[in-house]
Amino acid sequence: MTTGKVWMVAALIGAAVITVPFIIEAPRQREARQIALGQSVYASNCAQCHGKQLQGQPDWQTPLANGRLPAPPHDASGHTWHHSDEVIFNVTRNGLKPYAGESYESDMPAFTGTLKDDEIRAVVEFIKSTWPERERDYQQQMTLQQGN
Ligand code: HEC
Secondary structure: OOHHHHHHHHHHHHHHHHHHHHHHHHHHHHHHHHHHHHHHHHHHHOHHHHOOOOOOOOOOOOOOOOOOOOOOOOOOOOOHHHOOHHHHHHHHHHOOHHHHOOOOOOOOOOOEOOEOHHHHHHHHHHHHHOOOHHHHHHHHHHHHOOOO
């Protein structure tokens, strides 16, 4: 290799050393921004029922006097992490009727019209970001298999 070539290679390596961290960091920053958006969407639209700490309503498995179910937790003690991304997104966007039938009575609102799809995706990512590794891994499998 001539001295000129050596310098060229050195310059290319130098450029890569400087550029690669930016390329790796950009998606992480996008993810952090999305989760921050999801957290604020959650606080204004979901926390009043599902709890500030995602803890759900008390005795969430026991139907209320009107026969409807209380809001379940979205933390690891609930069952949200049993569902794929798609199901969590769809339930939030369209409510439970598409899954449970037109006559199903529920306090879970459909957020289509209230929230943009990006905001719903962000709130799903925020909820996921609060789970321990085991629940995250399980839910990732469900998402890959497009399960319920
Ligand atoms: C007015 C109260 C209320 C608000 C506000 C509310 N929910 Fe719900 N949600 C419920 C109730 C009640 C259920 C259980 C309904 C049932 O099973 O009949 C539920 C169920 C769900 C489920 C399915 C159950 C599960 O654990 O997988 C998801 C997902 C969900 N809500 C997400 C959200 C998100 C995200 C928001 C905010 C954008 C939100 N909800 C806002 C009351 C609410």
